[in-house]
Amino acid sequence: MIRSLPNTRPYTIGFKIYVGLFFSFLFLPLVVTCVLAFNDSPFPALPWKGFTLTWFTGDQPGRVGIFHDTVNLSAIWVSFKVAFWVSLLSTIVGTCGAFLFEQEQFRFKQALYFLMLAPLVVPGVILGISILLFANTLGVAVENTFNLDVPLFRPGFWLVVLGQFSFIATLVTLVVSARLKKFDRTLEEAALNLGANRLEVIWHITLKFLRPAIIGAGAVAFLMSFENFNTTLFLVGSEATLPITLYLQVRDGSTPVINAISFLLIVGTSLLALINLTFSRKKE
Template structure:
């Protein structure tokens, strides 16, 4: 068992090293934002300052660019989430052979490098007389973010008990009622996830936007410009804000996951007791018989 212990010690050390590798660069970057030095560095440490944050908050160009990023992200959410949902609903009901082909084409934007998505969008819309700008950025980003949304919806729909819809239809609900009162409530948490993922993907995007943004600026484009020319710790101050927001989001996500896990466990326990109490009514098989009865 001694070798086992060495192995597990090695394992732990590896994990510590890996986490340090992932987090230390961010920590160094964050620390440099408080250094007086006018180039971003932590050695030599010239003293503590908040000056770079106040410069950051006065940076009009950056905040204008951020506004553009938000406009684009909202546009992407409005287009990509309903589009992804439509694609998922279409594929879920499809059974023919062409399903695989359609599926492959609809997820291909994810497997295509972002620059190529940008280039094809630029060429296509240029032909229609539209040149780069906020609109093209929305279109270009939507083409692949919709694929992500579609996958998120499909994963959720696969766990959807279709007999619920059938039951509602049999009981006389119209198709619209079924969609808005049965399917959509089931998808509600997924819609929120899709909105969140779309926003992040859009806000962070660089490779696609680079080709379709034209003369406009987004926050990510602006950061890239700041990093390439005229590097000051202002960029580090921005990084601190990003890191704090990401940590907050990650903590919120983790807490939500734990609450859900606990709720699922409670539900499972309740169901177990219920099943034990009334073993004669096999509630699970009931909906399956509904269509036969209707026929």
């Protein structure tokens, strides 16, 4: 059954085979995607026609690699900008949230906490459409009363940022709260006794302690924003993010350039994951 008990041979071997199959199931699509990014064929399929870097560096007509593909490059740039603002906003607000729920007492705290958790159980598509509707309602109201056309209320860059922020901030709040729970509050009391005010205490002591958690949460927020599809789908304007651009390409047929982008994404996210992991190991 378990390590400390005698196991029959078929049991151990059967289990090993099952777990082996499970892991191949897990990695097969990723490995195939990566390998085919280097196949010298106009379709992301076998047979193998030799190794090439064309789908990364090529600039010939019909064989444009990702580094010369303006549509995908600009989508990657948009995604970076969105992810930057989302992680900045959500780390600030999420840290405020962590302080609020861990250190402050006020009426309706339970209700507000429950509301803070809600974005986790609301499907992303619903978040997307409700924010789209509400922005539209606001836009119409502002236009009718002040005769102003506010671009923020139309689908576009900032609406995507706000839509992603609305649920990623919850995640940051939870991660930072978990760290804040371990904080020894006598340190704050000592600083207060020595004449610091509350803001100084937070800035010099509590935030220093929270820094690894905030950086880790920021990295996860960046990644989640970079990859978000469901919420973004309804809020996106003329500046498409990478998942949206890729989705349109995958739906209408595919080229090995998509494999090349996927390869870069897989390598990039794995690196970010490793960095995040070493950070969280250090803080323990």
